[in-house]
Amino acid sequence: MQLSVWTYEGPPHVGAMRIATAMEGLHYVLHAPQGDTYADLLFTMIERRGKRPPVTYTTFEARDLGKDTAQLFQDAAREAAERFKPQAMIVGASCTAELIQDDPGGLTEAMDLPCPAIPLELPSYQRKENWGAAETFYQVVRHLADKDIVAEPREGRPARANILGPTALGFRHRDDLVEIRKILDTLGIEVNLVAPLNATPSDISRIGAANFNIVLYPEIADEVARWLERTFKQPAVRTIPIGVSATRAFITEVAELAGADPTPALGDTNSRMPWWSRSIDSTYLTGKRVFIFGDATHAVAAARIAQDELGFEVCGLGCYNREFARDVREAAKLYGVEPLITDDHLAVEDAIIEAAPEMVLGTQMERHIAKRLGMPCAVISAPVHVQDFPARHSPQMGFEGANVIFDTWVHPLVMGLEEHLLTMFREDFEFSDEAGASHHAAHSPRTSGPKLAERTEEAPQPVIPANDANLWTDEAERELKKIPFFVRGKARRNTEAYAADQGRAQIDLDTLYDAKAHYAR
Amino acid sequence: MNAPTSLPGCDSQQARPILRERGQREVFCGLTGIVWLHRKMQDAFFLVVGSRTCAHLLQSAAGVMIFAEPRFATAIMEERDLAGMVDCQDELDRVVNRLLARRPDIKTLFLVGSCPSEVIKLDLGKAAERLGARHMPQVRILNYSGSGIETTFTQGEDACLAALVPEMPRQAKDAPKQLLIVGALPDIVEDQFLRLFDQLGIDDVGVLPARNARDLPPVGPNTRYLLAQPFLADTAMALEGRGAKRIDALFPFGAEGTTGWLHAAAREFGIDEMHFNRVVAPGRERAKRAIEHSRAALEGKRISFLPDSQLEVPLARFLATELGMEPVEVGTPYLHRAHCAQELDLIPPSARISEGQHVDRQLDRVREDKPDLTVCGLGLANPLESEGFTTKWAIELVFSPIHGFDQAGDLAELFARPMRRRDRLEV
Numbered sequence: 001m002q003l004s005v006w007t008y009e010g011p012p013h014v015g016a017m018r019i020a021t022a023m024e025g026l027h028y029v030l031h032a033p034q035g036d037t038y039a040d041l042l043f044t045m046i047e048r049r050g051k052r053p054p055v056t057y058t059t060f061e062a063r064d065l066g067k068d069t070a071q072l073f074q075d076a077a078r079e080a081a082e083r084f085k086p087q088a089m090i091v092g093a094s095c096t097a098e099l100i101q102d103d104p105g106g107l108t109e110a111m112d113l114p115c116p117a118i119p120l121e122l123p124s125y126q127r128k129e130n131w132g133a134a135e136t137f138y139q140v141v142r143h144l145a146d147k148d149i150v151a152e153p154r155e156g157r158p159a160r161a162n163i164l165g166p167t168a169l170g171f172r173h174r175d176d177l178v179e180i181r182k183i184l185d186t187l188g189i190e191v192n193l194v195a196p197l198n199a200t201p202s203d204i205s206r207i208g209a210a211n212f213n214i215v216l217y218p219e220i221a222d223e224v225a226r227w228l229e230r231t232f233k234q235p236a237v238r239t240i241p242i243g244v245s246a247t248r249a250f251i252t253e254v255a256e257l258a259g260a261d262p263t264p265a266l267g268d269t270n271s272r273m274p275w276w277s278r279s280i281d282s283t284y285l286t287g288k289r290v291f292i293f294g295d296a297t298h299a300v301a302a303a304r305i306a307q308d309e310l311g312f313e314v315c316g317l318g319c320y321n322r323e324f325a326r327d328v329r330e331a332a333k334l335y336g337v338e339p340l341i342t343d344d345h346l347a348v349e350d351a352i353i354e355a356a357p358e359m360v361l362g363t364q365m366e367r368h369i370a371k372r373l374g375m376p377c378a379v380i381s382a383p384v385h386v387q388d389f390p391a392r393h394s395p396q397m398g399f400e401g402a403n404v405i406f407d408t409w410v411h412p413l414v415m416g417l418e419e420h421l422l423t424m425f426r427e428d429f430e431f432s433d434e435a436g437a438s439h440h441a442a443h444s445p446r447t448s449g450p451k452l453a454e455r456t457e458e459a460p461q462p463v464i465p466a467n468d469a470n471l472w473t474d475e476a477e478r479e480l481k482k483i484p485f486f487v488r489g490k491a492r493r494n495t496e497a498y499a500a501d502q503g504r505a506q507i508d509l510d511t512l513y514d515a516k517a518h519y520a521r
Numbered sequence: 522m523n524a525p526t527s528l529p530g531c532d533s534q535q536a537r538p539i540l541r542e543r544g545q546r547e548v549f550c551g552l553t554g555i556v557w558l559h560r561k562m563q564d565a566f567f568l569v570v571g572s573r574t575c576a577h578l579l580q581s582a583a584g585v586m587i588f589a590e591p592r593f594a595t596a597i598m599e600e601r602d603l604a605g606m607v608d609c610q611d612e613l614d615r616v617v618n619r620l621l622a623r624r625p626d627i628k629t630l631f632l633v634g635s636c637p638s639e640v641i642k643l644d645l646g647k648a649a650e651r652l653g654a655r656h657m658p659q660v661r662i663l664n665y666s667g668s669g670i671e672t673t674f675t676q677g678e679d680a681c682l683a684a685l686v687p688e689m690p691r692q693a694k695d696a697p698k699q700l701l702i703v704g705a706l707p708d709i710v711e712d713q714f715l716r717l718f719d720q721l722g723i724d725d726v727g728v729l730p731a732r733n734a735r736d737l738p739p740v741g742p743n744t745r746y747l748l749a750q751p752f753l754a755d756t757a758m759a760l761e762g763r764g765a766k767r768i769d770a771l772f773p774f775g776a777e778g779t780t781g782w783l784h785a786a787a788r789e790f791g792i793d794e795m796h797f798n799r800v801v802a803p804g805r806e807r808a809k810r811a812i813e814h815s816r817a818a819l820e821g822k823r824i825s826f827l828p829d830s831q832l833e834v835p836l837a838r839f840l841a842t843e844l845g846m847e848p849v850e851v852g853t854p855y856l857h858r859a860h861c862a863q864e865l866d867l868i869p870p871s872a873r874i875s876e877g878q879h880v881d882r883q884l885d886r887v888r889e890d891k892p893d894l895t896v897c898g899l900g901l902a903n904p905l906e907s908e909g910f911t912t913k914w915a916i917e918l919v920f921s922p923i924h925g926f927d928q929a930g931d932l933a934e935l936f937a938r939p940m941r942r943r944d945r946l947e948v
Binding site: 010014033044048051057058095125514517 | 546547550553572573576580581582593595596597600609612616637639640669670673708709716803807810811814898899900901903906926930931
């Protein structure tokens with residue numbers, strides 16, 4: 001047993017849901033107890049999807065266990081086929097259903113469903129979300145790819161590529177895809193298929209028609225790409241175009257495979273990051289020590305950008321997905337740091353404290369750790385949070401992605417001249433480095449430490465009008481303290497205004513609640 | 522729809538037809554109760570014995586609250602636990618010992634069963650007994666199940682409180698009649714109620730759960746208990762088992778519900794009617810005034826509840842009787858007919874009461890009914906909004922103070938806000 005307060009990855013069937021939800025015309029019948037439907041809200045709330053994930057949960061209960069849970073599964077599968085009329089289904093079990101061993105694959109095989117049903121074996125007690133997504137994508141492609149549809153001879157036609165990996169709940173997948181399409185367009189390459197995002201099962205059947213594959217997210221698509229290499233002899237582009245140099249390498253590699261001229265794509269005039277980084281204002285970025293943690297692909301890319309394109313110093317590098325630990329270990333060698341491969345966020349916190357970086361690049365969990373420690377932070381990787389789905393276009397890939405990364409990483413830092421002033425006047429109680437950058441509305445000072453306590457003592461106390469003390473009865477004052485601190489000030493002001501308005505000399509409990517009723521809306 | 526139609530699955534033996542359904546349920550499991558229980562009981566820790574899914578559910582449902590050093594965690598079972606390579610009970614001992622060593626402030630530890638632990642029949646009762654023998658008196662170790670195969674959302678609190686009942690001290694034989702409030706309430710609401718009972722002249726009021734899980738109130742044949750929540754069937758049974766008797770009442774939502782709830786207790790304790798009216802009148806009036814602010818947005822509007830917390834029936838009653846809303850369908854995961862009898866009597870007969878869920882069929886009915894407001898879970902709200910329905914997240918009703926006179930306005934506002942927002946937006 002592993003004691004866990006928080007996890008970077010969900011169970012593997014959530015990975016399968018990410019594939020099903022990304023696609024169109026595919027339905028997931030999941031043998032699962034009541035409660036597993038919580039996963040729906042990841043998609044409808046975090047990603048703000050306007051459609052329910054295409055998942056039918058069998059919802060078995062304790063009283064079904066002695067009886068026929070297999071029948072329950074078959075009924076659910078049949079009903080889902082009738083109601084949703086999918087082109088194909090994936091069928092499998094969540095962690096609990098795995099234990100009762102009903103074999104959803106075998107059950108659907110015996111059912112004569114009107115569409116193909118692809119069985120998934122996702123061992124919940126060994127594997128996690130990314131693995132589940134990769135395995136599901138692989139099974140979907142393996143079952144649906146039509147082996148008779150292969151790339152036609154070029155004969156002067158543009159090359160065709162599959163873009164593999166974007167899913168639902170992916171970190172900026174939506175926007176990355178726009179950038180990649182733009183690059184392919186400039187190179188004159190046709191997109192044969194994007195998968196799994198927005199692909200239908202019948203689209204998948206034509207996957208063999210491409211000349212090559214582009215693996216955007218190896219965590220999701222590497223398994224599929226290797227199978228396609230074997231089956232259709234399609235080469236794969238594995239350079240991840242995050243950062244300027246990686247985007248250039250990506251363009252060159254793709255152009256070479258397609259026999260296209262890379263010059264127009266390489267000359268994209270919207271690539272501002274190189275000049276922004278070279279401009280004199282960025283000098284203060286030099287040698288800033290950054291700690292990097294995330295999924296392997298994003299962490300490795302971030303380290304390269306940090307070191308080579310922004311002039312930071314990488315003082316820590318790690319990932320939570322063991323399946324890709326090798327990539328991180330190799331990268332860590334380049335920067336002379338010890339790789340941190342763990343899914344225990346407490347271990348990551350310890351490593352950050354130990355490394356004492358000037359900035360943290362991590363997931364939402366590292367953002368919280370950094371906030372607690374009073375360190376600037378930017379988010380570079382899943383697991384995703386509602387903030388990772390901005391309304392605006394905000395890619396990580398391509399030249400525009402590099403522009404976005406420059407802004408996102410530099411913004412949390414204290415700016416050049418301000419940093420100098422902070423160093424010069426460190427003793428000023430409201431002007432110390434712990435107060436954070438002045439262009440941020442919410443400062444996040446360190447919450448503990450003697451320095452802060454000293455400063456608080458020096459700080460001038462706010463002037464309190466003398467009559468306030470008698471205005472409130474003790475009881476009302478105590479009651480006010482029970483109101484959450486972030487609305488307490490407003491409650492106090494409202495109540496006092498109300499009391500003044502009503503000509504009440506004292507604020508007792510009734511006044512407090514009369515005021516609350518008065519302002520209720 | 523003017524009369525309850527006889528829908529398939531209706532139980533015509535009962536006083537009013539109830540549509541009972543089975544199928545996919547779009548609800549949380551009982552583990553979710555930990556999210557508020559661990560804040561309510563400040564000396565308690567909740568250790569879920571389950572899978573990665575359980576841990577993922579808790580962090581998804583708890584959202585950012587997890588970062589304030591939560592008093593809950595998951596012991597995630599792994600392949601070697603299931604394959605018999607290690608003894609689950611030994612593993613549990615190891616995890617619990619480590620946890621208690623790190624958190625000496627824990628006075629009560631709940632071992633919480635999950636779907637996988639129930640399915641492999643991991644005996645957490647035995648584990649609690651064994652670990653309790655080692656850690657008492659510093660730490661009391663209890664167990665209950667929050668698994669989805671047995672509990673729906675708020676039933677997790679029911680199971681937790683029911684596990685506390687045997688731990689409550691025995692009331693003295695000659696003790697005077699004592700009032701016990703049952704159900705986790707926000708601290709501020711609990712204090713308001715205690716103050717009201719004090720003013721009424723009912724003193725020595727016990728509360729379950731107490732803020733410190735170690736300060737449990739006594740229970741016995743002289744206990745009269747008042748349910749503050751409609752989802753406490755097992756807790757009520759356990760209390761009856763210890764001789765306590767339930768005071769039948771409306772649930773304390775809105776001006777009338779709260780008055781009815783207090784009145785039932787006052788009658789049971791022989792409080793003079795004049796005195797009762799004097800004590801209750803200011804709060805009741807205040808509640809009515811506060812509710813008025815939302816009337817324009819809600820009066821005459823049609824509302825459907827999808828099953829979530831079992832609060833649906835009392836809330837539908839509040840909206841119908843105090844704000845003039847028209848309940849179209851009132852879906853609840855489980856209906857306790859006895860506890861909700863008074864509530865059901867006040868819900869207009871035109872409303873369809875449904876129990877259990879077949880989510881696809883229920884959504885078909887919503888599309889046909891076209892209510893002005895649909896109360897539903899987070900998994901359904903945005904999809905319904907994008908179809909053009911106005912929705913209210915049900916979970917907010919569980920995570921906000923909504924009981925009592927001084928929250929009645931807030932409760933009405935929770936329903937009025939989505940309606941007003943819809944009217945206001947021009948995008």
